[in-house]
Amino acid sequence: MAIKRIIEGLNEFHDNYFITHRKLFEELSNGQNPEVLFITCSDSRIDPCLITQSLPGELFVIRNVGNIIPAYGTLNNSEGAGIEYAVQALGIKDIVVCGHSHCGAMRGLLQIGNLAQQMPLVYDWLKHYGEPTRRLVLDNYKDAPSDKLLKIAIEQNVLTQIENLETYPTIRSKLYSSQVTLHAWVYEIETGEVFAYDASVGKFKILENRPFPVPNIMTGLALE
Template sequence: MSMQDMVKGVEKFRINYFCSHQEMFGRLAQGQAPQVLFITCSDSRIDPNLITQTQPGELFVIRNVGNIIPPFGTANFTEAAAIEYAIQALGIKDIIICGHSHCGAMKGLLQLGSLSQEMPLVYEWLHHYAAATRRLVQDNYQEYEGEELLSLTVKENVLTQIENLETYPVIRSRLRSGQLFLHAWVYEIESGNVIAYNANLGQFVPIKDPLPVPDPIASARSGLSELMEF
């Protein structure tokens, strides 16, 4: 899509969609009250509002390369500030971390050394903040390769980011008091399906009930490799 097409799209939005939803936008102009924080990848192929069929104002969204949340106390404050605002100012009740199939960031993570010259900033981002995922995959999935390995890496990365979320004091506090729930999703671009981490099974399964993720540190994740058919 060219810039000219995008400008035409803006005008089409204003004339058609905006005009037919003026009441909704009038309410949104007075403030926002989303109940869900949706954390996902910057990849252009994933659209949080589209796959969840939500309206403007219903999701608070954080996007970056690889849907990564640096642990609390690291030098990167961008994601931390957004999380703090979502919890403290907006009173978010649920947090979804959503990875996706064919993720370029996870492909890069599996061959990290090749990024250092061509994309040094991407290399630094993944090297510093996705090292735990990379090590976990290297140590536990040596028998896998290609698309199978990439799929497992995507899933393990989502669970690792759930663990990183739990390092934030405000999140741990609200999890303990039952005021907040965490959810781990993976969106499959080729099928339109979403699979979610099932707290009872300890595995990713096709999404049905919004079961929250238990404390991943205390939960076995050995079943991931058995779910390649999903």
Template sequence: MACGRDTLAKLLSGVRTFETDVYPESAELFESLATSQSPSTLFITCADSRISPSLVTQTEPGELFIVRNVGNIVPAYGEMLGGVSSAIEYAVAALKVKNVVVCGHSNCGAMNALLDLNAPKLDGLPTVRSWLRNAEAARAAMGDLKAEDAGPADIRQLAEYNVLLQLAHLRTHPAVVRALSQGELTLQGWFYDIPNGEILVLDEKTRTTRSVESVLAEMGATEKEAV
């Protein structure tokens, strides 16, 4: 109990620092966000505490519309309508975001669990087991790999396959289909390598990863051609 109070006190102390030191320096920004928001990007990532979307993208409040859940999963439309589906619809149809990013990460506990959804360790987590079934197609792509034989490289590959699968699921959502058909939306998959502090961009066509630098260089070339 004391430990819980200590960690809660730490959070409250952080709030106090925000109110007295951080907010005054950005008061104008927060005042501009008081009555509306206009984020550019819907950022879908894992609930894992090691991921800080605003930190890795160096964005300010108001720039990202963030959806987090176990395994950065996007159920196919109609499969499990709820928080994720409604957030996607609102972000794309109402807020008119220009981008949707699905970001997986290294050493993902959800991917470890996905390797064997019948494992006894999930018996006490029936909701998690049911939720992860939305990623079973990514598990199938790993073939006959047994959970006990999986190493870090396998978990990483599964995490990447899962991001690609969730991008495919995104394309079943009516709001996304409509925005894509009108050329108003871009989808992109990322993999966050936590210990190396590196983001890799997943290429849906080749199913391989690319460095941020190579993608930025290509985007720069495309922008110049369009001028």
């Protein structure tokens, strides 16, 4: 049974990894100081700590279906609460929105009518918060083949969430003073590669030795 394997893994973690990293966990018990807010999909095939090789305590992670960030002002928005806490309380300066290849949420978004009966809650989530991406993709890329259309939807969805992040007062303020940097990524499951949006060429490029932060279009007024 899968749960039996999970329990075996817990024991393996405690008896081996935890023991050899005890000092790290003792330090973490005194508080957290993550370096990056990593926003990604709930999909089981993407593991933020694994693909970035991050230690416990280095990433503050928000996950949901489709790595979607509702715009500021949405009621009952736990994503917004997490973002606000990460930036205001933890002082995080880098925020990554990371989509991934073969995303079931984006596939469902492109065929959203099929979800209404079988998964009404998923339908409501994607219809309400994914509509800007769906409309942009179907209006502008309707002649693209289905596999290409899915890739476009995955990438455009990441960029939409970057725009939504900019609606949050705390993010807007930090962007204004260059205290926060936003990053738009897509993880490719089949190759293990990560692609980052490069605004200078208007497309996602493989991420190797340097970041491609989303340009900050907000500049502060000169103080007289």
